[in-house]
Amino acid sequence: MILRVVKQRLEASSEKDLLQMILQVAKSNNDDSGLTSQISQDKFIVDNCKSIYFAGHETSAITASWVLLLLAAHPExxxxxxxxxxKICRNGLPDADMLPSLKILTMVIQETLRLYPPVGFIPREALQDIKFKDIVIPKGMAIHIPVAMLQQNPDLWGPDAHQFKPERFANGISAACKTPQAYLPFGMGPRICAGQHFAIAELRVILSLILSKFCFSLSPKYSHSPCL
Structure with missing residues (x-):
């Protein structure tokens, strides 16, 4: 499907957008002729489009959906x-200077990302033998960090860990949890998501537009039973 869209773009336009830039890089990285080169080029295009769609679009869309659901379930x-x-935007659209002032909306987004992170597991591969307390992790072993379980652990977040309580982030992430490193919606360390600040800004704008124009509630038939 991705390659079909790419073909249509090549035939229809040479507009300088993100997809066009990916196509140019793929072409410049494959100077050899033949079938192998074409397969490699196609794989490069498809892999990058998948990554950009999932990391840059689907995760934000999923989070926005969860925020709307939780706000509908908690009208207060x-x-x-x-x-x-x-009060801050005075019926206008939020600009870059206003976004950081939306404290309550930011708390709601952070709590939503805690309860329903868009990425359930963070995979890592051990590049060398590691001893973590009494656990020996050999080189080459794949490690999967269960983000949702970690972010709802009562030992780290308190007895209300499974409840929607945005006020826990009133003083920031560092004060919301006994171990701030247990908050991993964007990962942690040198491989933390490079687009995390853009994603939060994007969510603030999207949700601001919806909140300023609509009130919403859950259907009486809705049954809340999420599963991982």
Whole structure:
């Protein structure tokens, strides 16, 4: 499907957008002629498009959906977020200077990312033999960090770890948890998501536009039973 879209783009336009830039890089990295080169070029294009779509679009869309659901289920927080928005933006669209002032909306987003992270597991491969306390991890072993389980662990987040309580982030991430490193919606360390600040800004803008124009509630038939 991706290659079909690419073909249509090549035939229709030479517009300088992100897809066009990927195509140019793929072409410049494959100077050899023949079938092998074409397969390699196609794989480069498909892999990059998948990564950009999942990391840059689907994760934000999933999070926005969860935020809307949780605000519908907790109308008091929906009202608080809307009141803050209308006070700061005065019925206008938020600009770059206003976004950091949306404290309540940011707390709601952070709590949503804690309860329902868009990425359930973070995979890593051990590049050398590691001893972690009493656990020996040999070189080459794949490690999967269960983000959702870690972010809802009562030992780290308290007895209300499974509840929607945005106020836990009132003083920032470092004060929300006994071990701040247990908050991993964007990963942690040198491989932390490079687009995390853009994603938060994007979510603030999207949700601000919706909150400023709509009030929403859950269907009486809705049954909340998420699973990982």
């Amino acid at each position: 927080w929906q009202d608080r977020a809307r009141s803050e928005l209308l």
